[in-house]
Structures are given as structure tokens and as C-alpha cells.
Amino acid sequence: MQTIQKTELKTAADGGLGTGQSEAKQRTGEPKGQKVRAMLRARLGEDIFSSWFHALEFEGFDGKIVKVSVPVKFLRTWIQSHYLQDLLECCRAEFKGAERVEVMLRQPGGAAGVRCDNGQAAQAGSGDGANGSRTAVRATEHGQRIAGIVAPTQAVGRTSVGGFEGSPLDPRYTFESFVIGPSNRMAHAGATQVAETALADNPAFNPLYIHSSVGLGKTHLLHAIAWEVKRREPHAQVLYLTAERFRYQFVEALRSQDPLAFKDKFRSINILLIDDLEFMHGERTEQEFDHIINALLDGGRQVVVASARAPNHIERLNERMRSRLQRGLVTELGTLDHELRLKILEKRLAEKRGGDPSFTLGGEILELLAERLTESGRELEGAITRLYATWQYMRTAITPDVAETVIRDLVQGLEPRRIKIEDILRIISRHFGVSKGDLLSQRRHRSVVWPRQVGMYLAKQLTARSLPEIGRRFGNRDHTTVLHAIRKIEGEITGNPRLKDEIEELKKLLSH
Ligand code: ADP
Numbered sequence: 082m083q084t085i086q087k088t089e090l091k092t093a094a095d096g097g098l099g100t101g102q103s104e105a106k107q108r109t110g111e112p113k114g115q116k117v118r119a120m121l122r123a124r125l126g127e128d129i130f131s132s133w134f135h136a137l138e139f140e141g142f143d144g145k146i147v148k149v150s151v152p153v154k155f156l157r158t159w160i161q162s163h164y165l166q167d168l169l170e171c172c173r174a175e176f177k178g179a180e181r182v183e184v185m186l187r188q189p190g191g192a193a194g195v196r197c198d199n200g201q202a203a204q205a206g207s208g209d210g211a212n213g214s215r216t217a218v219r220a221t222e223h224g225q226r227i228a229g230i231v232a233p234t235q236a237v238g239r240t241s242v243g244g245f246e247g248s249p250l251d252p253r254y255t256f257e258s259f260v261i262g263p264s265n266r267m268a269h270a271g272a273t274q275v276a277e278t279a280l281a282d283n284p285a286f287n288p289l290y291i292h293s294s295v296g297l298g299k300t301h302l303l304h305a306i307a308w309e310v311k312r313r314e315p316h317a318q319v320l321y322l323t324a325e326r327f328r329y330q331f332v333e334a335l336r337s338q339d340p341l342a343f344k345d346k347f348r349s350i351n352i353l354l355i356d357d358l359e360f361m362h363g364e365r366t367e368q369e370f371d372h373i374i375n376a377l378l379d380g381g382r383q384v385v386v387a388s389a390r391a392p393n394h395i396e397r398l399n400e401r402m403r404s405r406l407q408r409g410l411v412t413e414l415g416t417l418d419h420e421l422r423l424k425i426l427e428k429r430l431a432e433k434r435g436g437d438p439s440f441t442l443g444g445e446i447l448e449l450l451a452e453r454l455t456e457s458g459r460e461l462e463g464a465i466t467r468l469y470a471t472w473q474y475m476r477t478a479i480t481p482d483v484a485e486t487v488i489r490d491l492v493q494g495l496e497p498r499r500i501k502i503e504d505i506l507r508i509i510s511r512h513f514g515v516s517k518g519d520l521l522s523q524r525r526h527r528s529v530v531w532p533r534q535v536g537m538y539l540a541k542q543l544t545a546r547s548l549p550e551i552g553r554r555f556g557n558r559d560h561t562t563v564l565h566a567i568r569k570i571e572g573e574i575t576g577n578p579r580l581k582d583e584i585e586e587l588k589k590l591l592s593h
């Protein structure tokens with residue numbers, strides 16, 4: 082890969098190779114590395130090779146373990162779970178005596194000790210040398226440009242009234258970036274109407290109540306209203322609060338203040354937007370909520386509420402509040418249809434391209450994402466973010482294969498799967514590059530004992546099997562051996578964040 086310079090190999094994050102040593106090993110390892118790469122390409126085909134091995138570098142070989150590195154965590158995870166055997170076999174042809182391959186995460190640019198996590202580092206612009214700083218600058222400019230339009234008088238991202246700070250507002254969630262379709266037309270119309278009339282004496286709908294299941298655009302619409310009201314009238318007193326924030330900070334503040342002074346401050350609000358109403362609970366909180374909403378509505382101030390449930394399905398609300406909340410416009414956001422999903426993806430892509438025109442996704446990739454990511458806008462946003470992070474590192478066209486992984490990553494966890502000991506053995510064997518036979522054998526070599534212990538630990542954590550049963554499945558071992566393994570891993574995890582990460586990743590792989 083062109084963007085990662087050879088010199089960066091010296092600072093490989095977790096290779097444990099000293100600088101000079103690394104270079105020496107590199108010099109001897111690289112020609113062999115080239116050959117291994119060629120073998121992999123021949124064996125797996127160009128598509129797979131360029132999807133997964135394009136950025137693979139050889140870090141060293143100590144006579145037993147071949148160390149390779151990739152710059153992105155999910156590449157490492159993917160290679161470990163799908164291609165470790167192929168990699169090992171190709172390595173064995175060049176590195177005599179190789180017993181296993183260790184895939185490490187490479188630190189781009191050499192900022193010590195920071196691990197990149199699915200491209201988050203890329204997004205923050207950390208590390209990636211000159212390239213990364215350019216990205217960071219671009220990102221900031223982009224953010225300011227948006228902020229400049231929507232909030233000329235305000236620091237980006239927060240509303241505040243009378244000393245009360247609201248929850249953060251996302252500068253990207255505006256009406257311009259909201260895609261309209263049959264499932265949200267009504268809510269969108271209500272929201273724009275409210276944004277236009279919130280400051281009038283007689284607001285159009287009061288309150289506006291938007292509900293839907295997760296990820297369908299409620300928060301986006303609330304933020305869009307807040308930005309729009311501010312854009313129209315920079316001095317408008319807009320307060321956007323999640324129920325959680327209302328609960329913890331607002332109600333706290335209320336307690337410590339003179340109630341009359343507090344009410345005064347409150348009267349200055351023009352528009353109050355409450356997000357995630359379903360989390361509004363606690364006797365005192367509910368009382369205050371009632372009180373404040375009633376006062377605002379009575380005073381003709383605009384109230385907007387978003388919730389996972391319709392007003393009559395929120396048990397905690399009292400009857401009076403329920404009917405009050407239903408008196409304005411109650412509207413539901415429906416599921417995003419294929420066309421809407423595709424448009425949202427295109428919009429998000431265009432946004433990214435605004436900051437970095439070199440990033441593109443083919444039509445077939447967008448189709449694939451729209452086809453498979455059906456549950457919520459969050460997945461769509463997540464997919465574009467991740468593919469962009471991948472692009473920043475790899476600088477090679479995103480293939481359907483890469484898109485597939487991102488999809489799997491995003492939809493995993495929707496249906497938690499029952500994990501079997503068989504799965505654990507398979508993943509452990511791939512991850513550590515030891516055969517299943519070895520795991521179940523009586524061999525006591527460290528290269529086998531450690532993976533076996535990790536496997537037992539995972540079996541205890543992820544399955545409902547008893548210790549004796551786990552022992553039986555791991556080569557007919559005694560339950561005390563299993564117990565010992567569990568304690569050992571537990572003990573090591575506490576002082577070893579890398580091991581903790583590794584275990585977390587194995588768990589993730591298992592829940593795929
Ligand atoms: P909710 O609050 O209903 O859980 P969000 O407003 O957080 O959902 O939306 C989740 C993601 O989906 C956000 O990135 C949002 O921008 C995006 N999204 C949802 N609906 C739309 C839409 N109609 N147009 C553009 N983006 C959307």
C-alpha cells in the first residue's frame with residue numbers, strides 16, 4: 082500500500098521488535114514477504130487478495146512465529162477468522178520452521194501506544210503522518226462550514242438557555258441532509274412547519290410528538306428543528322435535552338435553585354425539544370416534566386417530543402399528560418424502504434466526498450448496502466463511516482467483499498446466536514494457528530496450552546456448559562484443569578489490556 086511508508090515498520094505498535102532489530106528482520110523478511118504475497122494472490126485470487134491482503138506487511142520471523150501486520154482492526158479480525166490457515170501455509174513455504182502466524186495491528190505514523198479501532202483513529206485524523214493531518218484539517222473545515230451556516234452565533238453543537246446546557250447537537254443532522262420518503266413525509270412536514278412557526282405567537286402544532294422504533298430519524302429531525310430555528314433567529318432560546326440529561330442535570334439544578342428563579346429562567350424558553358421520552362422516569366423527574374411541559378404549553382411555547390412509543394403507550398405518563406401530548410400532532414416514522422435507504426446512503430456518501438472527493442463507492446456497493454442493511458439509518462451511517470475509514474487506510478477501491486464484512490459487522494448482535502463449543506474450537510484454532518487435533522491432544526507445549534486455556538475460558542463465558550462438560554469437550558480433561566484455565570486467563574486479563582482486547586475480539590468473532 083502506497084500510503085504506509087516502509088519506515089513506519091520501525092514503529093510497529095505491538096510487535097515488540099526494537100527499531101534496529103525490526104529493520105534487520107525487515108530487510109531479510111521482505112523479499113520472502115513479497116513471495117508470500119504472490120503466493121496468496123495466486124491462491125486466493127485477485128479480488129480476495131486486494132480486499133484483505135493489500136495492506137499486509139511482514140514484521141519479522143523468530144524461527145517459529147511469522148509476524149505480519151495490517152493497519153485496520155477489522156482487517157486483522159477478518160484475516161484471522163478466514164485466512165489464517167492459507168496465510169500459514171504460504172508462509173511455511175518461505176519461512177522455514179514457521180509454526181504459526183501472528184497478525185498484528187500496525188500503528189500508522191508511529192504515535193506511540195494508540196491502537197486504531199475500526200478506523201476511528203483515521204477519522205480523528207490521528208497518526209497517519211501528513212496524510213492524516215490533511216484529513217483532520219479537511220474534517221474541521223467541513224464541520225465549520227456546516228456550523229457556520231446553521232449556527233452563526235453559537236458554538237457548534239449545543240443549545241443553552243438561562244445557564245442550562247442542552248444535549249449536544251449533531252451539525253450533520255439538518256433538514257438538508259434529511260431524505261424524505263413515504264414513511265417519514267408527514268413527520269418531516271410537521272417538523273419543518275414547527276421550525277417555521279415556533280417563534281410565532283401561535284405555533285402550528287403544539288406539541289409535536291414524533292415516535293418510531295430506533296434509527297428511523299427522530300433525533301435527526303429534532304436536531305434539524307433546533308438548527309433551523311437558530312438559523313432563522315440566532316437569539317431564539319432553544320433547548321434540546323435527552324430525557325437522561327433532563328433527569329440528571331436539569332432536575333438536579335432545579336433542586337439546588339430557588340424555584341421561582343428557576344421558573345423565571347424557564348419562561349424564556351422558546352422551544353423545548355425532549356428526545357427519548359421513554360427514558361423519562363423517576364417520581365421527581367416525572368413531576369418536574371409534567372410541570373415544565375404544562376407551563377410551557379400554557380405559555381404558548383413550542384414543545385417537541387421524540388419517543389420510541391406513542392403517548393398512550395408510555396405507562397409512566399399520567400392521564401392528563403398523555404392527553405396533552407396527543408393534542409398537537411402525533412406522527413410516526415415508518416421503516417425505511419429500499420429507495421429511501423439508497424438515497425440516505427447516497428447522501429452520506431456525498432457528504433464524505435465533500436470533504437474528500439477521492440472517496441467513491443460503486444453503484445453496486447450502495448445497492449448491496451441498501452439491500453442488506455434494512456433495520457435502521459444507524460446501520461447505513463455506520464456502513465459509510467466504516468467504508469470511508471477503510472478507504473483512508475487502504476486507498477484502494479472498496480470491493481463487494483469488503484462491503485460484506487462491514488455489513489456483517491453491523492448486523493451482528495441483532496440476533497444473538499447460541500455459541501457452541503465446536504465454534505470456539507474452530508475460532509481458537511484459526512486465531513492461534515494451531516490445529517483442533519492439537520487443542521484436544523495431551524500436548525503440553527505452551528503454543529498449545531495457551532490457546533486451549535483461552536478456549537476453555539471462552540467456553541465458560543459464552544456457553545451454558547458446566548466445567549466437567551467443558552473439560553470433556555476439550556480432550557477429556559478434568560474439571561479442575563478447566564477451573565485452573567479460567568482463573569489463569571482471568572488473572573492475566575486484569576493486568577493486560579492487549580489480552581483483554583484479544584479476548585473481546587474472539588468473542589465478537591464467535592457471535593458472528
Ligand atoms: P432515532 O433517533 O429514530 O433512533 P436517528 O435520528 O438517530 O434515529 O437516525 C439514525 C441515523 O439514520 C442517523 O444517522 C440519521 O441521520 C439517519 N437517518 C434516519 N432517517 C434518515 C433520513 N430520512 N434521511 C437521512 N438520514 C436519516
Ligand code: MG
Nearest residue numbers: 299300301356
Ligand atoms: Mg434518537
